[in-house]
Amino acid sequence: MSGEWIGNEPRAAPASLAAPGQAWKRPFMALEVRDFRRLWISLLPWTIAVQMGMVTTGYVAYDISGLATAVGIVSLGWGLPMLTFGLFGGVVADRFPKRRTLVLTQSLMGLSALITAALVLTGVVQIWHLVLVSVLQGTGFAFGMPSLQAFIAQLVPRERLGQAIALNSAGMNFSRVVGPAMAGALIAWPLVGAGGVFLITTLMYVAVVVNLLRIPHSGAPVPMAEGVARPAPLKSLIEGLGYLRRTSILFTLLALSFAPVLLGMPYQQLMPVFAEDVFNVGPQGLGILLTVNGIGALIGSLVVASMATFRRRGLLQMVMGVTFGLGVAVFGFAQSFTIGLGALLVVGLVSSAYMTLTSTLVMHYAEPAYHGRVMSVYMLTFSAMPLGVVPFGILSDRYGAPVTIGIGGLVLAVIIALVGALHPTYRRIE
Numbered sequence: 001m002s003g004e005w006i007g008n009e010p011r012a013a014p015a016s017l018a019a020p021g022q023a024w025k026r027p028f029m030a031l032e033v034r035d036f037r038r039l040w041i042s043l044l045p046w047t048i049a050v051q052m053g054m055v056t057t058g059y060v061a062y063d064i065s066g067l068a069t070a071v072g073i074v075s076l077g078w079g080l081p082m083l084t085f086g087l088f089g090g091v092v093a094d095r096f097p098k099r100r101t102l103v104l105t106q107s108l109m110g111l112s113a114l115i116t117a118a119l120v121l122t123g124v125v126q127i128w129h130l131v132l133v134s135v136l137q138g139t140g141f142a143f144g145m146p147s148l149q150a151f152i153a154q155l156v157p158r159e160r161l162g163q164a165i166a167l168n169s170a171g172m173n174f175s176r177v178v179g180p181a182m183a184g185a186l187i188a189w190p191l192v193g194a195g196g197v198f199l200i201t202t203l204m205y206v207a208v209v210v211n212l213l214r215i216p217h218s219g220a221p222v223p224m225a226e227g228v229a230r231p232a233p234l235k236s237l238i239e240g241l242g243y244l245r246r247t248s249i250l251f252t253l254l255a256l257s258f259a260p261v262l263l264g265m266p267y268q269q270l271m272p273v274f275a276e277d278v279f280n281v282g283p284q285g286l287g288i289l290l291t292v293n294g295i296g297a298l299i300g301s302l303v304v305a306s307m308a309t310f311r312r313r314g315l316l317q318m319v320m321g322v323t324f325g326l327g328v329a330v331f332g333f334a335q336s337f338t339i340g341l342g343a344l345l346v347v348g349l350v351s352s353a354y355m356t357l358t359s360t361l362v363m364h365y366a367e368p369a370y371h372g373r374v375m376s377v378y379m380l381t382f383s384a385m386p387l388g389v390v391p392f393g394i395l396s397d398r399y400g401a402p403v404t405i406g407i408g409g410l411v412l413a414v415i416i417a418l419v420g421a422l423h424p425t426y427r428r429i430e
Helices: 023-032 034-065 068-095 098-121 127-155 158-188 193-212 233-246 248-255 258-264 271-278 282-305 313-333 337-365 368-399 401-422
Strands: none
Touching (some): 023 034, 034 098, 034 158, 034 193, 068 127, 068 271, 068 368, 098 127, 098 193, 127 158, 158 193, 158 337, 248 368, 258 313, 258 368, 271 282, 271 401, 282 337, 313 401
16 A cells, blocks of 8 residues: 555555455545544444434433424424534634543533433433433534544545545444434333433443543644644634635535525434324334434445545535435325335435535535534534424424425425525535
8 A cells, every 4th residue: 555654554545546346445445544443433332322312312202291392392402502512612623632522522421311311210300301411412412523523534634534524424324223223122121211221321422432542643633833823712713714704615515504404304303203193103113214214324324435536526415405305205294104214215315425425525625724613613503403393393293293394305305406506606516
């Protein structure tokens, strides 16, 4: 293997130079970088724990209240800290060692899981408890995710960045396959139940912290130019926002991140409503629905990872976004469990491909010194998802979840199609 050295390892050859007959290896070549491989493996328990916790929290909220609105309110607990602290999470990522930040945030999320386990097992859990615990989880996520994305960019060479981000997304989507299935099965098992699920996720967060401490690379901040002092936190934040405003490609990509998250993704939080009241399949059926959705998402991530040399990624993203909206509409209006499963497979694939492409393009066009702050703005789109679940939950209680989710998907498809039609520059993004 030839090329520049990174750490104590040579950089891998560009994906386009992969040996003939070995194209299947292309999505995984970023794992040749030792420290990224360790980070990727160490984060699998985290993402599985997050998925198990979200499914179980939504199930408990709906079980004790019988209202889709309650599910939305609990999701709001995730969204508010992300909206409030997300930008400062980017400042932290650019100023402090990223591994240290990840250890602290994982510890906070593990503590919140332990608190939830105690509340559920003692039988005193109420909706406001779940909201407060979700606030802790959202705070950990708000500060952790920008550091994670920026850490990845420091661990791999630039030509491997797209593959590394796609692999990180694939790991998260693998967790969407395993996590919901485990949660559904364990909730239905009387010996474990919802409280036991939260105890298990607590142990998984402990495993994450232990594995992160084994990574020798600290993810130290990108050094400033000689003689230049690092700006104060608030000034650093303003500087990052100014950089985004001046960089038109990044501004466009980030602006287009909001509609799919706001109009398309609430179907995930409202899945317990479909499992209980629309398809009548219970917690085990809920696990199946989310597992199929996760399988599609895993496939979507790997497809994007294998397309590192594809030239028209803006056009590809637009097509995936429109298909995402239409797939959500089909799922929303489906009255058959089988049709719903088929729609969720497609939705998982295209939604994952859309978001993975967004992350890859944002990190590709951003300068390394701004990675944390840029990704913190991108992470604000995820705060829109739980915030959007509240009106979706209210509308679902009034008009029904199928109509609410179905119309949301159709509106999403129309918006992305119009943006693509009216802004050809977006379609030409590479």
